[in-house]
Amino acid sequence: MTAVAFSPATPSDPSGGKFVLTGSRDNTAKIWERDSGKEIATLIALDSIDWVATTSSGLFDASPGAMNLMYFVVGVEAIDLEQLKERYYEPGLMQKLLGFSDEPIRSVEGFDTIALYPIVSLQLDTQNHQLQIDLTPRNGGLGKVSVFINGKEIIEDANPPQGFEKKRSTSLNVNLALYHRYFLQDSLNTISVRAYNEAGWLRSPAFTAAYRPRFASAKGTTDNTAPSFSFQPIRGPALYAIIAGTANYAGTKLDLKFPGKDAEAMASAIRQAGGQLFGEEVHIRLLTTDTANLSMHPTKANIKAVFEDFKEKAKAEDILLVYLSGHGVTYGEAERAQFYYLAQDISSEDLSDEGVRSTRAISSGELTKWINDIPAQKQVMILDACNSGKVVEVLESGTKSLNSTQIRALDRMKDRTGMFVLAGSAADKVSYEASQYGQGLLTYSILQAMSGFKLRNGKYVDISLLFEYARDEVPKMAESIGGIQTPTMLIPGSGSIDIGIVNELVQIPLEGKKPVFVRNVFLDEDNFYDALKIGKRLEGQLQEITAKGARASLIYVDVPEYKNAYSINGFYRVKNGEVALEARLFKGQAALGAIQANRRADELEGLVEEILRKAFRILQEE
Numbered sequence: 001m002t003a004v005a006f007s008p009a010t011p012s013d014p015s016g017g018k019f020v021l022t023g024s025r026d027n028t029a030k031i032w033e034r035d036s037g038k039e040i041a042t043l044i045a046l047d048s049i050d051w052v053a054t055t056s057s058g059l060f061d062a063s064p065g066a067m068n069l070m071y072f073v074v075g076v077e078a079i080d081l082e083q084l085k086e087r088y089y090e091p092g093l094m095q096k097l098l099g100f101s102d103e104p105i106r107s108v109e110g111f112d113t114i115a116l117y118p119i120v121s122l123q124l125d126t127q128n129h130q131l132q133i134d135l136t137p138r139n140g141g142l143g144k145v146s147v148f149i150n151g152k153e154i155i156e157d158a159n160p161p162q163g164f165e166k167k168r169s170t171s172l173n174v175n176l177a178l179y180h181r182y183f184l185q186d187s188l189n190t191i192s193v194r195a196y197n198e199a200g201w202l203r204s205p206a207f208t209a210a211y212r213p214r215f216a217s218a219k220g221t222t223d224n225t226a227p228s229f230s231f232q233p234i235r236g237p238a239l240y241a242i243i244a245g246t247a248n249y250a251g252t253k254l255d256l257k258f259p260g261k262d263a264e265a266m267a268s269a270i271r272q273a274g275g276q277l278f279g280e281e282v283h284i285r286l287l288t289t290d291t292a293n294l295s296m297h298p299t300k301a302n303i304k305a306v307f308e309d310f311k312e313k314a315k316a317e318d319i320l321l322v323y324l325s326g327h328g329v330t331y332g333e334a335e336r337a338q339f340y341y342l343a344q345d346i347s348s349e350d351l352s353d354e355g356v357r358s359t360r361a362i363s364s365g366e367l368t369k370w371i372n373d374i375p376a377q378k379q380v381m382i383l384d385a386c387n388s389g390k391v392v393e394v395l396e397s398g399t400k401s402l403n404s405t406q407i408r409a410l411d412r413m414k415d416r417t418g419m420f421v422l423a424g425s426a427a428d429k430v431s432y433e434a435s436q437y438g439q440g441l442l443t444y445s446i447l448q449a450m451s452g453f454k455l456r457n458g459k460y461v462d463i464s465l466l467f468e469y470a471r472d473e474v475p476k477m478a479e480s481i482g483g484i485q486t487p488t489m490l491i492p493g494s495g496s497i498d499i500g501i502v503n504e505l506v507q508i509p510l511e512g513k514k515p516v517f518v519r520n521v522f523l524d525e526d527n528f529y530d531a532l533k534i535g536k537r538l539e540g541q542l543q544e545i546t547a548k549g550a551r552a553s554l555i556y557v558d559v560p561e562y563k564n565a566y567s568i569n570g571f572y573r574v575k576n577g578e579v580a581l582e583a584r585l586f587k588g589q590a591a592l593g594a595i596q597a598n599r600r601a602d603e604l605e606g607l608v609e610e611i612l613r614k615a616f617r618i619l620q621e622e
Contacts, residue, residue: 006034007098019098031097040097046070052081053093057108060084061093064491074114080205087201115140117197117204118170124191124209131174131209133158133193140197142168148192148206149182150316150377151418151492153368176211181375183213184316237317238281239274239499240310240376243267244298246326248289251347256386257546257555259325260290262443265509266323266382269450272507273461273500283313289344298326300343300362307370319497320376322367325440328385331357339364341385371417378497380463383423384442420497422446422467424474424487439511441477442487445470450500451508459503464496515619516555517542520568522583532579532601534572537608553616564588568615570595577601585615593618 003023009016019040020032031040044052050065062070062081072079081089087108095101119136135142144157159168176183176191183189192206245263247256267286274282285306287298295302314320327342331351340351346360357363371379424442439447446466449455454469456462467489474487502508522535530536542556557565570583583595595614599607 013099041094043094044070055093055097058084058088059090059093059105059108060088061090072114074116077116079114079202083203083205084201086203115197115199115202117195117202118142120193120195120204120207122191122193122207122209124211126211126214129175129177129180129213131176131191131193133172133174135159135170135172135195137170140199140202142170143196143198143200145172145196146194146203147174148190148194148418149179150184150190151192152182152377152379153372153417154179154182156369176213180213182316182377183211184377185213188212236281237278237319238283238314239270239278239319239321240314240374241267241270241274241282241284241321241323242287242303242306242310243270243284243321243323244287244303244325246289246298246342246344248344249327249342249347250345253348254327254342254346256326258440258443259384260288262325262384262440263288263323264290265439265447266325266443269447269506269508270321270500272505273450273502276501276503276506277461277498278500283310285309298344300345300360303343303362304370307374311373311375314374314376316375316377318376319378319380319499320371320374321380321382321499322371323382323384325384325443326386328383329361341367341383368417371419377418379417379419380497380499381419381421381423382442382446383421384440385423386440418492419490420463420467420492421490422470422487423490424470441474442470444510445473445477447508447510448473450502451510452502455502456498459501460498461500461502462496462498464491467491514553514555516557516562516565518557518562518565518567519560522569522581523571525571525573532572532574532604534581534604534608537604538568538611541608541612561588566615566619568595568611574601579604579607581607581611583611585618587622592622 002025003021005021006017007013007019007021013019018034020034021029022032023029027045029043029045031043032038033040039056042054044054044066046052046066046069050063050069052060052062052066052070054060060081067081070081072081072084090096090106092101092103093105096103096105116138117140118138121134121136123132123134124130125132131147133145135145142159145155145159146153147155147158155174158174159172161168189211191209191211193208194206195204196202243263243266245259245261247258247260249255263286267284271282271284274284287296287302287306289297291297310320324341327349329340329342329349329351330337331340332338340357340361340363342349343360343362346356351357351361367381371381422442424440446469449466449469450461452458454465456465467487471487471489478486500506520535520538522530522538524531539556539558542554545554546552546556561567564587567586568583569586570581572579572581577600579597579599579601581595581597583597584591585593585595595611595618597607597610597614599610
């Protein structure tokens with residue numbers, strides 16, 4: 001031990017000193033509970049960037065670089081951190097341990113003994129397109145066996161339990177010809193196999209084999225049949241995009257303002273930029289509640305149908321982009337919890353009814369399967385979600401982001417699909433909609449990057465650069481409304497994907513900043529309440545303007561106050577049928593200017609319009 005320090009004062013520990021930090025010469029530090037002497041966590045610094053935090057029970061959090069560098073040793077067996085993620089990965093571990101997060105810490109079995117996965121042996125018969133997998137069980141028994149092509153899972157479990165005793169085999173064969181659409185033609189492909197222990201929480205490293213296919217689809221057959229060697233012309237790569245924005249749900253509880261217009265803007269941007277790179281091979285399916293066309297509504301059935309359609313058309317060389325905007329929630333127990341995207345035909349965030357989950361919400365597990373069923377090897381997912389929760393009246397300060405369960409669910413999807421994932425989850429409806437940008441912050445930042453803020457070589461729409469820009473810029477944008485959103489970026493490995501070119505022919509649909517208004521208060525000086533309902537009439541006008549979407553000059557949010565938002569408050573007196581009104585335009589608590597208006601009592605709509613005209617005049621002078 002070379003150093004000791006006590007923790008500073010925090011809201012949960014006003015006097016400070018609840019924890020003790022000790023440092024050692026081996027680049028590790030430990031955190032202890034002062035009163036009990038209990039070890040809370042061990043911190044390991046690999047360099048100035050990469051780190052690992054662990055607990056005695058085995059839970060860990062780590063930087064992406066450390067996940068690839070750190071490992072445990074069991075005898076002569078090396079166990080990478082990423083192999084332990086199913087059970088022991090806990091995003092935000094330190095925040096939870098030190099009381100900066102109110103999320104619970106999962107209870108897991110102690111990491112005392114290692115139930116090892118079986119030894120895997122591969123034999124590849126390239127002439128007959130057969131992969132032989134032999135398993136030698138160890139103390140962990142036999143679990144599922146997953147097969148990947150170029151990092152994309154094609155078989156979740158190639159060794160399911162069989163027979164009355166539900167035993168798994170120690171030898172199995174995979175007919176690669178059945179998956180010929182997943183292989184890059186005339187290129188070297190990597191086939192990977194991972195075996196799990198019987199309990200399902202420890203997976204093997206990837207055992208790989210290189211494979212260069214030599215088959216083509218037979219004439220007159222579907223892509224699901226075994227291949228033959230008849231000639232087929234090869235087209236260039238295509239871009240397939242599934243873009244869904246759900247704003248109007250069943251009922252009114254979950255309704256949002258932005259997802260429909262966000263989806264339309266994203267579809268327009270990708271169609272234009274993608275067309276400059278892929279020519280006519282850009283296939284976009286837009287699903288939005290902002291249309292009367294029922295076939296375009298983002299119901300679960302419609303979204304699944306688009307995936308099924310693309311499954312039959314896409315090939316391995318293509319790119320798949322999935323964009324989902326709307327409500328997202330987490331449901332399920334512990335490490336098996338999943339992220340759910342709520343489809344249009346749902347009326348509540350309550351997913352306890354299995355029937356509702358199966359027909360009106362899309363789980364990360366279902367998304368994983370639908371994505372893996374599409375042969376495209378390059379894949380991108382953008383999730384601009386509003387957490388379905390209580391709509392708060394006044395936001396509390398503090399950064400909100402995806403919770404650890406959501407991150408774990410999306411990380412499992414990334415591992416199984418090889419997909420680039422960017423997810424920005426606003427804390428609630430108010431923080432999602434009270435944006436001066438008139439769009440979800442994640443979507444706005446992506447469109448801003450595409451408009452020229454973050455293009456490779458000044459023209460290429462590079463997914464890694466887009467994601468990095470959004471990750472850095474969204475928290476800055478969110479500061480004006482309480483710092484409520486921090487995107488999560490999950491990258492499968494090295495490299496990136498280009499999805500378009502931006503030049504003088506491309507016009508990215510990006511709106512300028514808009515003022516945000518909240519509830520106003522007007523009182524009749526004689527009655528001490530709003531007898532003429534001027535406040536209600538003004539609210540109606542503000543809502544009508546907001547409903548214009550991209551053409552709206554302002555954003556109205558139905559809450560009493562909001563950081564840096566505008567409001568109009570005042571008094572009026574009615575005398576001899578005349579209304580004399582005096583009000584002020586406020587920005588937060590600061591008064592910006594006075595407003596006076598006079599009209600007859602039967603001309604209240606004109607009075608409200610005059611109030612708004614004068615308020616905007618003050619705004620223009622600000």
